[in-house]
Amino acid sequence: MLTIDQATYDRIVAHAKRDHPDEACGIVAGPEGSDRAERVVEMVNAAGSPTFYEFDSTELLALYKDMWSRDEEPVVVYHSHTATEAYPSRTDIGLASEPAAHYVLVGTREHGNNEGPVEFRSFRIVDGEVTEEEVSVVPHLLPLTKE
Numbered sequence: 001m002l003t004i005d006q007a008t009y010d011r012i013v014a015h016a017k018r019d020h021p022d023e024a025c026g027i028v029a030g031p032e033g034s035d036r037a038e039r040v041v042e043m044v045n046a047a048g049s050p051t052f053y054e055f056d057s058t059e060l061l062a063l064y065k066d067m068w069s070r071d072e073e074p075v076v077v078y079h080s081h082t083a084t085e086a087y088p089s090r091t092d093i094g095l096a097s098e099p100a101a102h103y104v105l106v107g108t109r110e111h112g113n114n115e116g117p118v119e120f121r122s123f124r125i126v127d128g129e130v131t132e133e134e135v136s137v138v139p140h141l142l143p144l145t146k147e
Contacts, residue, residue, distance in 0.1 A: 002136070003141070005137045006095075006139055012120075012121065013106060014037075018109050019045065020108045021050045022049060022050050023051070023079050023082055024045065025080075026042045027041045027074045028073060028075050029044045029063075029142065031041050031073075031076035033073075035100075043059060043063070046059075076122075077103060079105065084107070085109075086107030086118075092105075099125075101123045103123045103124070104120065104121070105122075106118050107121075122135045
């Protein structure tokens with residue numbers, strides 16, 4: 001199950017709506033091994049396309065270096081689908097390279113002029129196999145405890 005706080009959910013949805021009709025994309029980083037989606041990093045869709053997203057390689061490398069320096073990892077990899085169901089395409093599955101990440105898809109096809117609803121779904125994609133998971137949106141994430 002993916003557990004995210006309301007502010008993170010709202011930022012992802014706002015990014016997807018703002019970039020519509022092009023696909024939006026980004027990463028939510030969190031402390032290594034914690035499965036906590038804490039820091040939203042909106043990325044540029046280098047493809048600039050309504051049917052495909054691509055992270056800019058220079059921007060992505062800089063983000064990974066930044067995450068490594070903070071002892072973070074990508075907890076959520078997200079993008080939007082602007083004309084189709086919020087379900088991973090064959091291309092999405094082929095690009096999924098973070099087996100521990102939650103892959104979130106935001107469907108904006110019904111939202112019109114930022115008014116309509118969106119689909120917000122999360123998946124695990126490991127070795128080409130897609131498994132949908134429940135999403136729990138909470139007011140705030142509980143503080144990390146030291147064991």
